[in-house]
Amino acid sequence: MEEETGGRPQGTLATQQPAREGTPPAHAGGGARLGLPQATALVVGNIVGTGIFLxxxxxxxxxxxxxxxxGIVTLGALALAVxxxxxGRRIPASGGPYAYAREGxxxxPGFLNAWSFWITAWAGNAGIAFAWVGYVVYFADAxxxxxxxxVPAQVVIGLTGLWIPALINLAGVTKMGLFQLVTTILKFAPLIFVAIIGLFFVQADNFGPFNATDxxxxxALSVAAALVLFAYSGVESASIAAEKVSDPERNIGRASVYGxxxxxxxxxxxxxxxxxxxPHDKLVDSTAPFADAINAMFGGSAWGVVMAAFAIISGIGALNGWTLLxxxxxxxxxxxxxxxxxxxRMRGGNVPWAGIVxxxxxxxxxxxLAFAAENAFNTILLLAAFTTVVPYLFSAAAQLFWLATGERQTARKGLAWxxxxxxxxxxFSFWMIFGAGSDAVFQGTLMLLAGIPVYIWVKASRGEYGPKEIKHITTGELR
Incomplete structure (x- = not known):
């Protein structure tokens, strides 16, 4: 990748602010860090959850x-990753999109981005858990x-699946990173097998019509894209966990793109x-499409159990990564x-235990509560898709702002690219908002607005009224 700055930023967002009592600065806390393999695994693990299996x-x-x-959504996701x-080179600070919006x-706006992503993280985890439980139930039966x-059994299973990753994260970043790397490898194995070996068993008649809708x-393209949108949530994972990543100026970008x-x-x-x-008519009604694909390739029905096991691993790995975020x-x-x-509040120097709990x-x-709602899974995912896009949009806008104004020592080389x-x-971010649908946008906007009283409360508790001057990271000037 071409360099676009005239040197590394002098410090990070958090380190430019006066230290608050009892609060360590960004990149403080010492302890183990996530190297490039673990950071890439974090990105992959957060993107590839249980959704790909359905x-x-x-x-x-x-x-x-x-x-x-x-294909179109993939190009947009890659653009976001870059x-x-x-x-990440400009501002290698924890918080990722929040830090970019606040500085830009x-x-x-920084608060709204943090609030929006926070909703995405815990609401999206509920959606992952909802799908994960289905595979556990299938595996136990088969x-x-x-x-x-x-319902009581599914609730117990789901809560267990949510708190196991929480305990792993509370144990420390080293154990979390190792667990993420292992689950990423295990989840990739069967998917890669189907993706590669399955190509040798492809039959043109199975694809069905180009447009199967009325x-x-x-x-059809727009609606299908809406389903794909949430599948790429997580491209920002390495930037958010920048404080936990070694050499973040280099590894955030590489982990984001590689993942x-x-x-x-x-x-x-x-x-x-x-x-x-x-076959298309069978695939439309399938509850385990990858298992059906393997069964079609080699015959038998035992493969469904194997794929369910790997889906369980995939889901717990995704929950592990998103629990960190x-x-x-x-x-x-x-x-x-x-x-x-x-x-x-931290534990062991670098474990934000209060946020995890x-x-x-x-x-x-x-x-x-999702068990009491109709179509709860779709509602959760579409809402999380919208709240995901808000930080994406602000991040892209911040990058465009700095490139257009040259405020970030932008080099002319590669500027057009x-x-x-x-x-x-x-x-792409605007298209994602459109794809989420009017209901999700309406509900998500209400949840964003619900954060305003929190912002007022925090400002008042600090004795601050009106806008606060922010110190520019590279020049130190207040604005």
Missing amino acids: LPASLAAFGTVSILAF VFGRL FGEF AFGLDWSS GSWIG TLACAVLYMLGTIAVFGTV VAEMPMAAARDGLFPKMFT IGTALTSITFV NMTLAVVALL
Whole structure:
């Protein structure tokens, strides 16, 4: 990648602010850090959850136009990954999109970004847990003949699946990083197998029509894209956990791009392989499309149990990574005085235990309440998709702002390319908002506005009224 700055930023967002009593500065705390493999695994693990194991069946209802949707969304996700890498060089501070919005546009936009992503993290975890429970129930029945389909049983399973990753994260970043690396490898193995070997079993007749809906193919493309949008949530993971990443100026960008590229290849080849090995009319109603694909390739039904086991591993790995992020974003904002101070409480020097516990508790409540709602899974994911996009949009806008104004010592070399990437990422973010649907946008906006009283409370508790001057990272000037 080409350099676009005239040197490393002098410090980070948090270190430029006066240290608050009892609060360590960014990059403080010492302890182990995530190297490039672990940081890449964090990105991959957060992107690839349980959704990929069901996604081909959902997309089949729209026809092979959904493969085109996958391609377009993949390009947008890669543009975002590169933008996050560029921004990570400018501001290698924990909080990622929050830090970029705050430095670029001020304190209140920074707060909204932190609040929005925090909602994404704990609400999205409830959605992951919801899908994860389904695979656990299937595995228990198919492998051991156990019926865990009752609501009380599913609630217990889901809460167990939520708090195991929380305990792993509370044990420290080293154990969390190792667990993330292992689960990422294990989840990739069967998906890669289907994605590669399955291509040799593809039959053209299985793909079905280009547009399987009653409407136009453009409409089918947009709806299919909406389903794909949330599948790429997590491209920003390394930037948010910057404080936990070694050499963040280099590794944030590389981990973001490498992780997204790996997921893109897996998603595209896996979807094509499943589409081509499972007849379209069967795939539309499938509850385990990858298992059906393997069964179609080799015969028998035992593969469903194997794939369910790997889906369980995939889900717990995704929950492990997102549990870290549910604490990192509010911790970064709290250090800057924009979130309640309790989110800065650390254990062992670098474990934000308060954020982990509070976030997991909110996820648990959301998960339990979801059983009382109709189409709870889709509602949770679409809401989380919208709240994910808000930080994406502000991050792309911040990059575009700094490139256009030259405020960040932007080099002329590669300027046009970097501007193009920022514009693509910005437009992609708008498309993601459109794809989330009016209901999700309305509900998400209400949840964003619900954060305003929290912002007022935090400001008042600090004795601050009106906008606060922010110190420019590179020049030290107040603005």
